[in-house]
């Protein structure tokens with residue numbers, strides 16, 4: 522998979538050289554390229570923002586630099602991801618879907634976002650997904666890009682050493698994962714649940730599933746009621 526990231530703060534993406542994404546790059550599973558949007562500005566001040574039409578606080582990112590950049594960086598067939606507070610939620614299902622793509626391009630906005638015509642323009646010939654990583658407001662899209670890349674990259678075949686762990690993770694089966702324990706069997710007077718020391722694999726599996734169900738009901742009632750789930754196709758319909 523190739524991933525291109527465009528940002529006015531390319532150094533923000535430096536962590537991509539570390540840990541999981543770094544290892545994926547070394548294995549040739551992930552090919553990440555980071556670009557500075559200001560390389561596509563034409564004025565001596567390298568201007569990327571202007572005041573919003575209709576008034577309001579803050580500044581909006583101008584469409585021209587983005588158009589020049591994406592014309593060069595976004596080829597036919599690539600998927601454009603635009604992080605935004607108003608995007609469709611990033612879920613494990615969406616991450617799995619994105620992990621099947623050959624080429625992702627992530628447009629990291631700043632200020633109060635990118636002129637809407639940029640997403641609209643490229644939506645004519647590309648899949649464009651305005652995506653949110655959570656119900657809180659950040660100052661830009663770079664953190665979201667790091668989250669998106671890690672959530673997707675770890676699902677690439679051959680990426681994680683133990684592929685089995687991917688199936689037991691939170692959200693994979695619509696449930697939160699069960700609690701984990703390791704040595705010592707007793708720590709500060711607290712014992713590991715005895716079933717985990719029993720060697721009875723059927724009982725251990727049943728206990729873990731029960732713990733997942735209880736945790737999900739207690740912490741994420743929204744996940745506990747699948748009728749409230751929305752498919753990836755359903756999300757696209759809300760774009």
Ligand SMILES: N#Cc1c(-c2ccc3ccn(Cc4ccc(CN5CCCCC5)cc4)c3c2)n[nH]c1N
Nearest residue numbers: 604605630631633653654655657658659661662665
């Ligand atoms: N993914 C993700 C995100 C982001 C995110 C992603 C990308 C950008 C680019 C710029 N910002 C800052 C910002 C701040 C407020 C508003 C809303 N304003 C309301 C009044 C009219 C103007 C718009 C928009 C943009 C971003 C934030 N935040 N939270 C997530 N889960």
